[in-house]
Amino acid sequence: MPLVSLPGSTRRALPAQAYRPDLVEDLLLDWVAWWNTEHRPSGLTGGRTPAQAWEADPTPVEDVPxxxxxxxxxxxxxxxxxxxxxxxxxxxxxxxxxxxxxxxxxxxxxxxxxxxxxxxxxxxxxxxxxxxxxxxxxxxxxxxxxxxxxxxxxxxxxx
Structure with a gap:
């Protein structure tokens, strides 16, 4: 979802000189923070954010190497x-x-x-x-x- 909104996204590969990892990283981290703490998807009951739903879920989390x-x-x-x-x-x-x-x-x-x-x-x-x-x-x-x-x-x- 956020990738197409990032600077330089044209739905095709960019030349190496156009890649700005510092800018992309900041934008992506901001989007992830918004999605998890402010966004309230209609699929979550009670108007919860994804972070609230995660914390309330008792399913054990598996560690990945x-x-x-x-x-x-x-x-x-x-x-x-x-x-x-x-x-x-x-x-x-x-x-x-x-x-x-x-x-x-x-x-x-x-x-x-x-x-x-x-x-x-x-x-x-x-x-x-x-x-x-x-x-x-x-x-x-x-x-x-x-x-x-x-x-x-x-x-x-x-x-």
């Missing part, structure tokens, strides 16, 4: 992919990072922020999927990212 939280906060890439010498392919584009050196052939799953294609999160395919790291759109990589990758390729993987 910390490493599993990203699966709930990001969209899933939809299938298993492999790290290649070009990085990871997603939406016909290459994403790369210096930590990928030495991992060619590794099967991974991708998670991403909707409406932003400048960075993806890469996870192993086992269990909850351990986070391996972030990968950046290769064509939009800043010089420091390119230098880190070329340095790690020359040095090879750490053993």
């Amino acid at each position: 910390k490493e599993g939280l990203a699966f709930f906060a990001l969209e899933d890439g939809g299938r298993i992919r492999k790290i290649t010498t070009n990085g990871v392919a997603w939406r016909r584009r290459a994403y790369t990072a210096d930590w990928m050196a030495g991992h060619v052939g590794t099967k991974v799953r991708l998670r991403y922020v909707p409406h932003f294609d400048g960075r993806i999160e890469v996870f192993s395919t086992e269990g909850w999927g351990r986070r391996l790291g972030s990968a950046y759109l290769a064509e939009a990589a800043i010089p420091a990212q390119r230098q880190a990758l070329s340095g790690s390729v020359r040095a090879g993987p750490e053993r």
Whole structure:
């Protein structure tokens, strides 16, 4: 609900330079606070807010392992992919990072922020999927990212 009202939302991916995480984070946190403490959805009895309904509900809450939280906060890439010498392919584009050196052939799953294609999160395919790291759109990589990758390729993987 709040994503389409955020600055820059055009229902399509934004270029990496247009993403303003500081502004988006503030707006999203303000919306979440409003939704939970002031908004009174018609589906809740007694004109309660979601926070009031949550506090009144006796259902036990299950803990999710910390490493599993990203699966709930990001969209899933939809299938298993492999790290290649070009990085990871997603939406016909290459994403790369210096930590990928030495991992060619590794099967991974991708998670991403909707409406932003400048960075993806890469996870192993086992269990909850351990986070391996972030990968950046290769064509939009800043010089420091390119230098880190070329340095790690020359040095090879750490053993």
